[in-house]
Amino acid sequence: MTDGKKPEWSDPSRPDVFSSLIKKGTEQPSQNQIIHKGMRFQKKRNQEPPIEEIYEGVLKGDRKYIARAITLVESNGEHHFQEAQRLLQKLLPQSGKSVRIGITGVPGAGKSTFIESFGLYLCSLGLRVAVLAIDPSSSISGGSILGDKTRMEMLSRNPSAFIRPSASGGKLGGVHRKTREAMLICEAAGFDVILVETVGVGQSEVIIRGMVDFFMLLVLTGAGDELQGMKKGIMELADAIIVHKADGDNKLPAEKTKHEYNKILHFLHPATKGWASRAYTCSSLDNTGIDKIWEVICDFKHLGENSGTFEDRRKKQSREWIYSMITDQLQFSFFHHPEIKAMLPKVENEVIAGNRTVAAAVDALFKIFLNK
Numbered sequence: 240m241t242d243g244k245k246p247e248w249s250d251p252s253r254p255d256v257f258s259s260l261i262k263k264g265t266e267q268p269s270q271n272q273i274i275h276k277g278m279r280f281q282k283k284r285n286q287e288p289p290i291e292e293i294y295e296g297v298l299k300g301d302r303k304y305i306a307r308a309i310t311l312v313e314s315n316g317e318h319h320f321q322e323a324q325r326l327l328q329k330l331l332p333q334s335g336k337s338v339r340i341g342i343t344g345v346p347g348a349g350k351s352t353f354i355e356s357f358g359l360y361l362c363s364l365g366l367r368v369a370v371l372a373i374d375p376s377s378s379i380s381g382g383s384i385l386g387d388k389t390r391m392e393m394l395s396r397n398p399s400a401f402i403r404p405s406a407s408g409g410k411l412g413g414v415h416r417k418t419r420e421a422m423l424i425c426e427a428a429g430f431d432v433i434l435v436e437t438v439g440v441g442q443s444e445v446i447i448r449g450m451v452d453f454f455m456l457l458v459l460t461g462a463g464d465e466l467q468g469m470k471k472g473i474m475e476l477a478d479a480i481i482v483h484k485a486d487g488d489n490k491l492p493a494e495k496t497k498h499e500y501n502k503i504l505h506f507l508h509p510a511t512k513g514w515a516s517r518a519y520t521c522s523s524l525d526n527t528g529i530d531k532i533w534e535v536i537c538d539f540k541h542l543g544e545n546s547g548t549f550e551d552r553r554k555k556q557s558r559e560w561i562y563s564m565i566t567d568q569l570q571f572s573f574f575h576h577p578e579i580k581a582m583l584p585k586v587e588n589e590v591i592a593g594n595r596t597v598a599a600a601v602d603a604l605f606k607i608f609l610n611k
């Protein structure tokens with residue numbers, strides 16, 4: 240990850256403190272202006288601006304401060320955690336007004352290109368759009384996200400849009416909390432729509448489904464047999480299936496695929512109570528079918544708000560958030576416990592050498608952790 244950069248205030252003596260790296264973005268005229276205004280940041284190197292300053296900046300929708308706030312919540316440092324929670328607590332009353340949309344699909348399905356077209360369309364309607372792109376594979380592939388940034392070049396230049404790529408470094412659990420918190424920041428910053436892009440790698444779909452209002456699956460044209468083999472579980476998470484790249488010679492096959500999916504969807508459990516998930520075609524290249532997808536999402540929201548399912552899901556998600564946060568916290572405090580850290584390699588060796596059972600080893604660790 241040679242192109243990755245740590246936040247300026249990160250402690251160089253503790254390289255483990257940040258789980259993700261900031262990627263170099265594309266130049267934006269509006270951001271340059273902000274950087275000039277915010278010269279204080281540069282003078283006060285290694286020192287983060289006070290929470291109150293970040294708070295005010297986020298509320299104003301200042302991208303520089305939104306990025307700062309997200310970097311703060313992404314930190315794994317104990318001190319940053321407390322600061323971040325203080326900031327989020329202040330921002331909380333301003334959140335909850337955006338439509339949260341999750342987008343998944345295999346690599347190459349065209350998610351980033353779709354977000355560029357869809358995002359630009361939303362901006363043209365006068366809406367403000369935030370994009371959070373999570374790439375669980377980025378730590379392995381070494382920055383496919385950077386490619387995404389260039390793919391969303393037009394959108395990233397649009398003053399009504401904010402794009403935040405974030406590498407999970409393979410730790411899905413942490414991304415869970417951090418993406419929710421990044422969403423909260425974007426909502427407080429007044430974005431109308433939040434798009435969360437995630438690569439379909441099994442677990443990530445379920446996690447993102449648990450934090451968005453509307454979830455869509457981008458698929459490509461395929462033969463009927465392939466569709467049958469597709470994981471039913473993933474289709475049952477989707478409020479819409481988008482057969483993407485329906486352009487050129489692919490137009491007709493895409494229509495055919497759409498019908499195939501509709502046939503299957505008919506027999507599946509609906510992802511959202513009272514909503515019939517359907518398949519649609521679109522092309523981000525030709526910009527066709529994009530408006531229809533927004534229409535579907537508006538219908539979904541309208542219906543859900545009237546029936547109460549929209550609010551119900553959000554309440555359920557908040558409840559689940561508590562439990563996933565408890566799990567995260569437990570995990571964090573366990574693995575950062577100094578004695579546990581010191582003991583772990585020894586215990587590992589003992590287990591591998593066959594001198595101790597796993598259960599006995601874990602039990603001993605927990606006795607230390609719980610100070611028994």
Ligand SMILES: Nc1nc2c(ncn2[C@@H]2O[C@H](COP(=O)(O)OP(=O)(O)O)[C@@H](O)[C@H]2O)c(=O)[nH]1
Nearest residue numbers: 345346347348349350351352484486522523524
């Ligand atoms: N023909 C066609 N190609 C597309 C379309 N959208 C994306 N692509 C291409 O598909 C490839 C993968 O796109 P990308 O957005 O990076 O996919 P992601 O991995 O799902 O984010 C790129 O080469 C795009 O140019 C589309 O609507 N039509």
Ligand SMILES: [Mg+2]
Nearest residue numbers: 350351352387
């Ligand atoms: Mg992508």
